[in-house]
Amino acid sequence: xxxxxxxxxxxxxxxAVIALTRPSAESAAVATASSGGAVVAEHALAxxxxxxxxxxVLAAQAAWGEAxxxxxxxxxxxxxxxxxxxxxxxxxxxxxxxxxxxKPTLAAQDQFRGTEAEALSYFVxxxxxxxxxxxxxxxxxxxxxxTGIVLTGPxxxxxxxxxxxxxxxxxxxxxxxxxYIRGEDGxxxxxxHHSSLPYQPES
Numbered sequence: 001x002x003x004x005x006x007x008x009x010x011x012x013x014x015x016a017v018i019a020l021t022r023p024s025a026e027s028a029a030v031a032t033a034s035s036g037g038a039v040v041a042e043h044a045l046a047x048x049x050x051x052x053x054x055x056x057v058l059a060a061q062a063a064w065g066e067a068x069x070x071x072x073x074x075x076x077x078x079x080x081x082x083x084x085x086x087x088x089x090x091x092x093x094x095x096x097x098x099x100x101x102x103k104p105t106l107a108a109q110d111q112f113r114g115t116e117a118e119a120l121s122y123f124v125x126x127x128x129x130x131x132x133x134x135x136x137x138x139x140x141x142x143x144x145x146x147t148g149i150v151l152t153g154p155x156x157x158x159x160x161x162x163x164x165x166x167x168x169x170x171x172x173x174x175x176x177x178x179x180y181i182r183g184e185d186g187x188x189x190x191x192x193h194h195s196s197l198p199y200q201p202e203s
Contacts, residue, residue: 052156052180052188057149060180060188061158064092065142068164071123072138085124085135089116094181094189105174105195106134141165144176156180157192173198 067088074081094100095116102113104122109130113119121128123135146160157179164172179192 048154050182050186051153052151052182054149054151054156056188057151057156057158057180058144060092060190061144061146061162061178064190065144065162067092068123068135068142069139071135075124075136076138081136082120082124085120089119089123091187092190093119093193094183094191095119097181097183097189098191100190101179101192101194102190103194103196104134105197106132137164137166139164140167154182155191156188161198 067084071081071085071088074084089095093102093116099114100119102119103111104113104119107113107122107130110118110128113122117127120126121131123133125131125133125136142162142164144158144160144162146158148160149156149158157177159177160175161173162176164174166172175196175198177192177194178190180188181191183189
């Protein structure tokens, strides 16, 4: 019996189909709505000829974890951690290519971060008052445990748990879903990132 395809994969695959079936003259169009709408990226056709691999997804996950650790390490060392965070966002997220759907773990009032400035605020504090700087903990390691990776050609979705290690050695378990596209530079970029703490039933 075939395993069901996660909803995120169907959504992302649908975006790819839209992009690939539109006339080339319209391929640069981007349609959005304030509540979150469909996105058509102009580079989808070229990306389809270079499908994303599982190895690339694993490498992108490792790079994300290393970037989070590097931000906290920079702050602890008295270095410019904001520059480190900005470089990490530019390298890892697709804000320069298309709108990004990002729901961080510890975001309650401003749950969704549609701009790079809002994402930066979550990791190091900034334009959103509730942010404490998630990456400033600091964390010593981040490890991913994928429950599954779905490859759809020009896009990929991964879901599972990642574990953030404190200097004390204690781990914090967080649930994630990541959606990846191939960016203009040829590397993988995060177009969707949902993160949340595991459900805790009332005792």
